[in-house]
Structure formats: structure tokens, C-alpha cells
Amino acid sequence: MKHLSSRKLKTVLSFGLLSLSTICYAQKSSVVTFKNELSREKKDELIVLKRAFLEKKLGKIPTSKYVVFTSETKQPILAQYDDMNVDGKWDEIVLLQSFSAKQTKVFKISVADRPATIKAVVRANVRHRRKNADDTFGDILEKDVVKGTQPATDFSKQPLPPFLTEGPAWENDKVGFRVYFDTRNAKDIWGKTTTQMVLDEVGVNPAINYHNQADWGMDVLKVGKSLGAGALALTFKNASGKDTLVRLGDNNFEEVQYEKAANGPIRAVFRLKYKNWKIAKNLAPVQIEDEISIWGGQYFYESKVSLKNAPEGAILTTGIVNLHSKNSYELASNKTLGLYTYDQQSENHDNLGMAILVPKSNLVSFGQTPNEGASILNTYTVNLKLVNGKTSFRFYSGWEKSEDFFKTKEGFETFLKQEME
Secondary structure (H helix, E strand, C coil), X not given: CEECCCCCEEEECCCCCEEEEEEEEECCEEEEEEEECCCCCEEEEEEEEEHHHHXXXXXXXXXXXXXXXXXXXXXXXXXXXXCCCCCCCCCEEEEEEEECCCCEEEEEEEEECCCCCCCCCCCEEEECCEECCCCCECCCCCEEEEEXXXXXXXXXXXXXXXXXXXXXXXXXCCEEEXXXXXXXXXXXXXXXXXXXXXXXXXXXXXXXXXXXXXXXXXXXXXXCCCCEECCCEEEEECCCCCEEEXXXXXXXXXXXXXXXXXXXXXXXXXXXXXXXXXXXXXXXXXXXXXXXXXXXCCCEEXXXXXXXXXXXXXXXXXXXXXXXXXXXXXXXXXXXXXXXXXXXXXXXXXXXXXXXXXXXXXXXXXXXXXXXXXXXXXXXXXXXXXXXXXXXXXXXXXXXXCCHHHCCHHHHHHHHHHHHC
């Protein structure tokens, strides 16, 4: 952030094109001003304010205290307080706000003993549950550890997997996703036709097949041996100097640690920490963390990936399954690049669009895996550079049963172009 003066500060929020300014009037009271810089409506814009930033405006905030937000009409604003580093106190406050074209909103902020009393609709959720011995599922877990050797469930021999829907699932009021906690380690999509949070219960009853459309939606994607909906791999040079693509999976990491960082009503965040990823016999194991977040009103999840001990020049590879898509398409704007597919590729045999959007500075290339003879198949790939071992991307899903503008390729592309702004 660049200090414009001793009293005013302005920045452009990541992926949002909102400007923010603050004016400090007193030790315990301040005003924040948000402006939509676009000439069109912005719905459900996530705003993240860090404790350190707020303390510059309000003074030291005691651990037991909160910052509350009030609109110009003196209405309290819903805020979520997240302890992202798990030290016992919140370090980020998130808001979810919609703006008309070029609209400015001014909020008063002040320190309070408790959050504002607001009846909140839950718009984001993450859950992970283990199966009990009696084939029920236990409580939602805050943390868990799973060995990298965990086999995929053979449903012809057992009706329920060891984890509800085979691993952690996350959702908002528009879409949902899951990751397989087994040697596949792929990611999958839940198409939703309801705004309610449903994934705490989907899959509990083996008599109800979530591959069939229900009132809430369904599992819409077939993954196979692809990277599915944004699973991770690494591209690096092997001992012979040849480019090699290795999936994060196939029994090549020691264990994965699951940790929930935040959960609703505005956003859900969790981390997957993979220990000792053995990418090659002659190379030291890699440590990798995938921090995944989702918030209300959006058709994507965001993945922030950090690697330690990756080989020099290594590239993070993610991708989109292409089992039922005939083509991929590329998009570009000033600061964002995208790869997408659109076809009758859902498990319901209807239209589904999928896309990955990345900051322009992160992209190395787009590509494609073979469809046979390799460990990763049927995938349109997105190859990302690692800056200080880090990179990020957003994975989008647009199922035609979720939204009318996803019923055509043109509608999905128009939606993506607006997102790229």
C-alpha cells in the first residue's frame, strides 16, 4: 500500500477494482470509503481488512475487542472475524458488499466489545467428516491427517467411503467443490440449484446417489485420471534434462494435513499441507501448502499455493478435465489471462463451463496432457511460475442448471470477461 498522505491511504483490492481510502478522526473512530471503479455493477465484492491496517487507524485493538462497521444510514454492517494464523485472536475482518456502477460507500468504524448483532445468512461453508465404525459420520473436523497411501474407495465392496464424499468439501450459495483424500488427490465439482449450505449432509445416506440430480443439485463432473477441477502437479526437469509432469498424488507424498482456518457466514478458508512430496528419486522431497477459499456470490474457489524445496525452474501445473470437451479457449485482459472449456460435459449430459483465471504475471503457458500413456490424462493444463515459491489461481464452474447465462457458450464467456476486469 502506498501512503498518499498522513491522513489518507488508497489501494486497489486484489481482483476487485475497488479503491479504499481511510480518514482517521480519532483514536477509536474512523471512516473507510470504498469506491467501485468500474462502470458497471459489482455484486458480492469481498473486502479483506487486516488487523495491522485497522490498528493504524484506530490504535491498538485489545485481543477481546472487535471493530464494527456502520453505514451512512447508521445501519450495522455484517463482518466476519477470522483468526488466519490460529494464534487466538482475529487478524482479518471480511465484508461482502455489492456496488452499483461507480458507487461510493462510506462506513464508520469503531472498536467495540462484541460484533454487531445481525441475523446472518450463511453463504460459505467448508466441512470434513470421518466415518465411524457404525457407518455414521462423525462431527465436522477442524484438523485431520491422512496418509498419502490412502486408497480410493471401491464402492462395489463398501457403500460408504472413510470420509464423507471421499474428502473435504467446500461450497457457497452458488457452487461447491471437493477434493479426494486418497491417492487420486483430484478435485471435483458440485453443481448447485439452491443457495442453502447442503454439503454437511450430502453423501451421508448411501441409498441417495449424488451423481443423480436432486433438489439441491448434484456431482456434475467426471474426473478420471485428469486433474479434474484444479488439482495440482509439478513440471520440472528430470535427471536427463527432460520436462517431467508429476501429479501431487499417486502415493508420492507422505501425508496431507487438513486445517480449517475460517468458516462462514461470508467466506470459508482451509489449508491442505502435503508433507514430503517425492517428485523424483534423485531429488529431495517438496513441501506444499494449498490454501483454498470461497465466499458468497461467486462461481469460483481461489487457490493460493506455496512450495518449499521445489527444484530450480519448477512450474506449478493445474488444469481442467477434457474428457467431454472438444476444444479449449483462451481469454486475455490487461492483467488477467484465462483458459476455459464449454460443452455438454456434465454428468447430467447438459452444458457446463469450466475456467481457470490467473494474474498475467503468473502464467507460463497453457497446454494439454496426452489422452493415454501417462499418469495424468485428459487435461487442459495451466502452467504457473513460482515467485518466491508461491502462485495462485481461480477455478470457475458454470453449470447451466445454476444460472440462465450459463446455458450458452457466449453467456459463459461474457461472464468470464467481466470477471477478468
